Amino acid sequence: MIDGIPVVDAIVHPYNLSAENAKTPHAPYITRMLSGANHASLGPGYRMPREIYERNWPMEDVALMTFVESYADLAAYHVLPIGAFHDGICGIDKALEAKRRWPQRFVFYAGVDPMQGQKAIDELEEQHELLEGPSGLKMYPNSWVGDQMVGWKMDDPEIAFPLFQKALDLGIKVVAIHKALPLGPVELEYYAMDDIDRAAMAFPDLQFEVVHGGMGFLDETAWQVARFDNVWINLESTATMLTTKPRAFEQALATFAGRTPKAFDRMLWGTGCMVTHPRPHLEKFARNFQFSEELQQEWGVPELTDTARRKILAENYASMHGFSLQQRLDGIGEDEFTRRQAELGAVPDPYSTTTLAGLVY
Numbered sequence: 371m372i373d374g375i376p377v378v379d380a381i382v383h384p385y386n387l388s389a390e391n392a393k394t395p396h397a398p399y400i401t402r403m404l405s406g407a408n409h410a411s412l413g414p415g416y417r418m419p420r421e422i423y424e425r426n427w428p429m430e431d432v433a434l435m436t437f438v439e440s441y442a443d444l445a446a447y448h449v450l451p452i453g454a455f456h457d458g459i460c461g462i463d464k465a466l467e468a469k470r471r472w473p474q475r476f477v478f479y480a481g482v483d484p485m486q487g488q489k490a491i492d493e494l495e496e497q498h499e500l501l502e503g504p505s506g507l508k509m510y511p512n513s514w515v516g517d518q519m520v521g522w523k524m525d526d527p528e529i530a531f532p533l534f535q536k537a538l539d540l541g542i543k544v545v546a547i548h549k550a551l552p553l554g555p556v557e558l559e560y561y562a563m564d565d566i567d568r569a570a571m572a573f574p575d576l577q578f579e580v581v582h583g584g585m586g587f588l589d590e591t592a593w594q595v596a597r598f599d600n601v602w603i604n605l606e607s608t609a610t611m612l613t614t615k616p617r618a619f620e621q622a623l624a625t626f627a628g629r630t631p632k633a634f635d636r637m638l639w640g641t642g643c644m645v646t647h648p649r650p651h652l653e654k655f656a657r658n659f660q661f662s663e664e665l666q667q668e669w670g671v672p673e674l675t676d677t678a679r680r681k682i683l684a685e686n687y688a689s690m691h692g693f694s695l696q697q698r699l700d701g702i703g704e705d706e707f708t709r710r711q712a713e714l715g716a717v718p719d720p721y722s723t724t725t726l727a728g729l730v731y
Contacts (some may be wrong), residue, residue, distance in 0.1 A: 372441035372656045375676075376684040376699060378477075379445040379648060380640035381546075381581065381606045382436050383460040384427040391426065394514055396454040399554050407645050411610035415730060416647045416720050422729050429464040431724040432644050433472060437707035438714075438723050440649040441656075443684070443699055446506070446640075448546065449481035449497060452553075453514030462497060469501060474701045477691065479506035479546060484533050485513035485522055491536050498540050505691050506544035506579065507537045511560035512553060519553075521560035524578075525568035534573050544691060545569075546579040550586035551607060563590040570598040577602060577690050579638070584608035584622035589629070596630035602690050603633075605682075606640035612654045624661055628669045634678040638687050647720045656683065 371377060387401045405423045436442045447468050450460035457463070458481065468476050480497035482490040498504060512519045522529045524547060537545060552561050563580070570578055583591050583603030594601050603626065611619040626633040639655070641648035656679065665671045672678075688695035702708065710723070721730050 371443060372652060372683075375656060375680050376695060377442045377444075377652065377656075378639065378684045378687040378695075379436055379442040379643065380579075380604050380638040380687055381448055382432050382445045382641070382643040382648075383448060383450065384429045384432040384464050384644060385459050386426040386455065386457055386461065387424045387459075388426045389424075391455045391457060391459070393456045394454045394517055396514060396517075396519060396554055400452070400454060400459070403553070404645055407607075407610075411607075411614055411646045411651075413613060413650065416650060418721075418726065418730060422726065427644050428725060429467045429471075431726065433468065433475070433707070434710075434723045435721070436643050436648055437475060438710050439647070439718055439720060440641075440643075441652055441717070442648065443702060444475060444477065444687075445643075446477040446479060446687075448479040448506075448508040449504075450508060450510075451481045451483040452510060453483060462500060466500060472705070472707075474698075474703070474705065475707070477506070478504040479508045479544075480504045480542070481508040482533070483513050484509060484529050485515070485520065487529075490533055494533065494536055494540070498542070503541060505542070506546055507533075507542050508546045508548075508581075509533075510548045510553070512556055519556050521557055523560065523565035525565045525572075530569065531572065534569065534576060538573070538575060543575070544577045544579055546581050546604065548581045550580075550582040550584070550591075561586070563587045563594055566594060566601060567598070570594075570600050574600060576600060579604050579690065581640070582607045583637075584619075584626070588622055588625040592626045592629035592633065595626065595632055595636050599632075602636050602638055602686070604638045604640045606642040607645075609639060609641055609651050609655065610646050612651045612659060616654075616659075620659075620661060620665065623674075624665045624669055624671045627661075627674075628665075628671045631672070634672075634674075634681055635686060635689075637682045638690070639683045649717065649720060655679070
């Protein structure tokens with residue numbers, strides 16, 4: 371918690387960015403993009419040297435950064451199907467480690483590539499069994515086939531819809547789709563928002579979680595939330611702009627809130643730890659962020675109340691998944707992260723509890 375407010379980090383991921391994990395020529399580009407984001411979204415004391423950052427990140431490091439060096443109570447682990455990497459960049463093995471060691475702390479998402487057809491459905495069934503019923507399904511709008519990247523759309527009745535139906539059949543209620551941030555020199559159309567419309571209409575019992583909402587297509591995203599009650603905005607990457615581009619963050623949230631009063635009920639806090647360290651962005655949002663008088667007066671943006679802040683930081687996520695936030699918080703108990711925080715007496719320096727202690731600048 372931060373200042374008595376519960377926190378659910380809607381996405382964390384221990385990437386495997388080692389050179390050995392690269393499978394296609396697109397992998398080094400994605401790796402450089404991620405390590406560049408570490409510098410672009412963090413200030414001094416939080417940045418990792420590139421030669422250190424581009425490694426196979428241990429699950430425990432990400433857990434310590436999230437629950438000890440920052441303030442999250444719960445976090446979501448997404449198995450990622452980025453085929454440019456041998457293990458998809460964030461594999462099932464680390465999800466299973468997290469589930470074995472800290473089941474009370476994590477929500478889990480399976481991850482498959484819809485372009486693989488029946489194989490994707492078979493993989494979803496397998497991951498569903500291994501994870502003992504994941505809460506969500508994570509996908510990317512590109513598929514990596516050999517040296518090529520090909521795109522697909524959420525409203526494709528032959529590629530996407532069978533997988534959505536399978537998710538429903540397995541009891542999965544949330545489908546998370548990476549949008550707004552193209553992974554390299556690829557067609558932008560697959561990262562746009564319009565294909566979600568038909569999916570949201572065809573599957574009203576599914577909740578569609580737009581990951582990186584606010585990094586692009588602001589108006590389209592805002593109007594989509596206004597029109598569809600089953601579309602949600604995951605603020606991964608957008609949230610990190612609070613630290614280095616606060617005006618851009620304010621404009622993104624103001625666009626959402628200025629279009630519909632539903633916006634505060636549909637935004638989800640997410641840092642993408644370990645792309646960035648989660649602490650500075652969370653502190654700024656929970657303690658300092660407020661819309662300017664100009665935006666409130668000229669755009670009609672409502673004040674960000676403590677009630678709205680609590681919704682964005684935790685309550686909306688519980689609502690999207692349909693679980694009791696209080697029960698999940700009670701289930702944490704006196705675990706190793708709670709005890710470590712109590713022993714330290716204060717939030718420790720960034721990376722100081724991890725295998726990277728002393729390697730920041």
